[in-house]
Amino acid sequence: MKVLLGISNRHAHLTEETYKKLFDSQPLEAVKYLRQPGQFASNRFITIKNGDKEISNVRIVGPFRKYDQVEISRTDSYYLKLNPPVRDSGDIEGSSPISLINGSVEVHLNEGCIIANRHIHITPDEVKKYNLENIKKVKIRIEGEKAGILENVNLKIASNSKFELHLDNDDGNAFNVKTGDELEIIEMEEE
Amino acid sequence: MKVLLGISNRHAHLTEETYKKLFDSQPLEAVKYLRQPGQFASNRFITIKNGDKEISNVRIVGPFRKYDQVEISRTDSYYLKLNPPVRDSGDIEGSSPISLINGSVEVHLNEGCIIANRHIHITPDEVKKYNLENIKKVKIRIEGEKAGILENVNLKIASNSKFELHLDNDDGNAFNVKTGDELEIIEMEEE
Numbered sequence: 001m002k003v004l005l006g007i008s009n010r011h012a013h014l015t016e017e018t019y020k021k022l023f024d025s026q027p028l029e030a031v032k033y034l035r036q037p038g039q040f041a042s043n044r045f046i047t048i049k050n051g052d053k054e055i056s057n058v059r060i061v062g063p064f065r066k067y068d069q070v071e072i073s074r075t076d077s078y079y080l081k082l083n084p085p086v087r088d089s090g091d092i093e094g095s096s097p098i099s100l101i102n103g104s105v106e107v108h109l110n111e112g113c114i115i116a117n118r119h120i121h122i123t124p125d126e127v128k129k130y131n132l133e134n135i136k137k138v139k140i141r142i143e144g145e146k147a148g149i150l151e152n153v154n155l156k157i158a159s160n161s162k163f164e165l166h167l168d169n170d171d172g173n174a175f176n177v178k179t180g181d182e183l184e185i186i187e188m189e190e191e
Numbered sequence: 192m193k194v195l196l197g198i199s200n201r202h203a204h205l206t207e208e209t210y211k212k213l214f215d216s217q218p219l220e221a222v223k224y225l226r227q228p229g230q231f232a233s234n235r236f237i238t239i240k241n242g243d244k245e246i247s248n249v250r251i252v253g254p255f256r257k258y259d260q261v262e263i264s265r266t267d268s269y270y271l272k273l274n275p276p277v278r279d280s281g282d283i284e285g286s287s288p289i290s291l292i293n294g295s296v297e298v299h300l301n302e303g304c305i306i307a308n309r310h311i312h313i314t315p316d317e318v319k320k321y322n323l324e325n326i327k328k329v330k331i332r333i334e335g336e337k338a339g340i341l342e343n344v345n346l347k348i349a350s351n352s353k354f355e356l357h358l359d360n361d362d363g364n365a366f367n368v369k370t371g372d373e374l375e376i377i378e379m380e381e382e
Contacts, residue, residue, distance in 0.1 A: 074364040075266060086336045086367075117336070139339075145277045145308070146362075147342040148330075173265040174365035176277075 001130060002182040003120060003140075003165045006035060007172040010055065010072045012046060012100065013089075016064040018109075022046060022102040028062050035162050036121055038063060047101040048072070048113075050080045054101070065090075070098050070113045073170045077115065087114040088154065116168060118153040120185075121161040132188065139187040140165065142175045149186070150175070192321060193373040194311060194331075194356045197226060198363040201246065201263045203237060203291065204280075207255040209300075213237060213293040219253050226353050227312055229254060238292040239263070239304075241271040245292070256281075261289050261304045264361045268306065278305040279345065307359055309344040311376075312352040323379065330378040331356065333366045340377070341366070 019028060023044060030040035040062045047056040048070055055076060069092055077084055077096075084096040096113035099106055120138065127133060132155060140150040150171060165183060172178065210219060214235060221231035231253045238247040239261055246267060260283055268275055268287075275287040287304035290297055311329065318324060323346060331341040341362060356374060368374065 074367060075360065078364075145343060149340040149342075151338040151340075152336060169266065170361060170364040173269075173361040176265060 001185045003163060003185055004035070005165050005167065005172075005177055005179060005181045005183050007177070007179045008071065008116060008166050008168050009059070010048075010070075010076055010169075011059050011061045012048070012071070013061055013065040013067070013069045014100075015066065015068055018068050018100070018107055019044075019060070019064060021107050022100060022105050028060065028064070030062060034061070035164050037160050037162065044102075048080070049099040049101055049106075050082050050097075053080045055080065067092055068100075068109050068112045070100070070109075071116045071168070072113060073168045074115055075170055082113060084113045084115050086117050088117055088119070088156070089114075116166065118150055118171065119156045119166050120153060121156050121158070121164045121166070123159055123161055123163070124157055126163055127155070127157055135188040137188075138185045141184045141186040142177060144176060146174065146176045148175060153185075192376045194354060194376055195226070196356045196358065196363075196368055196370060196372045196374050198368070198370045199262065199307060199357050199359050200250070201239075201261075201267055201360075202250050202252045203239070203262075204252055204256040204258070204260045205291075206257065206259055209259050209291070209298055210235075210251070210255060212298050213291060213296050219251065219255070221253060225252070226355050228351050228353065235293075239271070240290040240292055240297075241273050241288075244271045246271065258283055259291075259300050259303045261291070261300070262307045262359070263304060264359045265306055266361055273304060275304045275306050277308050279308055279310070279347070280305075307357065309341055309362065310347045310357050311344060312347050312349070312355045312357070314350055314352055314354070315348055317354055318346070318348055326379040328379075329376045332375045332377040333368060335367060337365065337367045339366060344376075 029043045032041045042060045042062045044060045082096045095111045098113040099108045220234045223232045233251045233253045235251045273287045286302045289304040
């Protein structure tokens with residue numbers, strides 16, 4: 001079974017409240033809609049900061065969320081001197097603190113910085129179609145010079161979703177795969 | 192069977208001739224000896240450059256070699272807008288061009304930039320001891336939240352070596368492993 005790959009570069013999801021602190025009345029606009037329904041790469045970028053280390057040009061992915069969340073790679077985390085947990089999106093309790101900057105405005109988050117886990121977006125209908133009932137995690141096999149197997153790939157089941165594997169830059173670069181590649185699901189781990 | 196891991200950050204190996212163009216009569220000195228006999232992290236750093244993109248603080252690893260070689264990660268290669276091949280150390284024919292800079296001196300290499308392949312340093316005696324005769328490549332299994340299998344790990348057999356697995360930053364960060372970790376060799380591919 002093949003699944004389309006989307007590589008997630010570092011990005012932020014913000015509440016409307018946090019967004020307005022940073023951008024006041026400037027609108028959050030979609031530059032490009034993503035494969036997941038309603039999700040878009042916006043026209044807004046922030047700088048993320050920890051201590052004296054910062055990374056600029058971090059894109060805000062819309063629409064607004066009910067929580068503030070910054071997703072970075074482990075490579076980024078070493079640079080920023082943070083040790084964020086590997087988490088599902090939205091599971092931010094006790095995750096790393098980080099500051100968000102736009103121009104002269106800085107908003108400090110006490111938690112919200114995570115490394116996103118490997119996951120597949122899939123609908124309940126597709127779960128049935130592919131016989132994935134009772135399956136919690138799958139493995140992905142990658143061919144080529146930098147071949148291997150990625151484990152602990154979570155199934156993220158939601159009606160309003162499109163079948164797609166999300167990996168971060170570290171996974172993508174280690175295995176030399178890119179957005180748009182089709183990768184093979186090879187094994188299921190039961191719940 | 193377990194093997195000790197060493198993560199290789201981006202670095203350069205230079206000929207004495209190229210080194211002298213960059214550093215004139217300043218000596219190349221060892222700051223820290225590495226696990227592989229005679230190899231050392233030196234006191235010298237250069238900037239590597241392609242077009243208008245550059246990365247500073249790239250360490251020279253000594254001693255001098257018979258060729259100039261710059262080993263980077265795929266993450267680095269995207270930043271530098273290069274597409275280096277995945278190669279054994281020393282196999283640089285037709286690899287990517289790159290420029291080396293120290294202060295006002297710039298040396299352009301027509302080839303020499305590679306992404307190092309995954310490899311294990313091992314002696315002929317250890318090859319016999321571990322029953323690895325006729326084995327060319329092995330696989331490494333990594334546990335944990337970012338678990339998986341790294342394939343195409345070459346055996347690099349030399350008398351003057353110490354048993355050690357070398358991975359680059361991308362592989363290390365994708366699987367959350369560090370220098371000093373002990374990883375498991377799980378499978379052999381015959382030559």
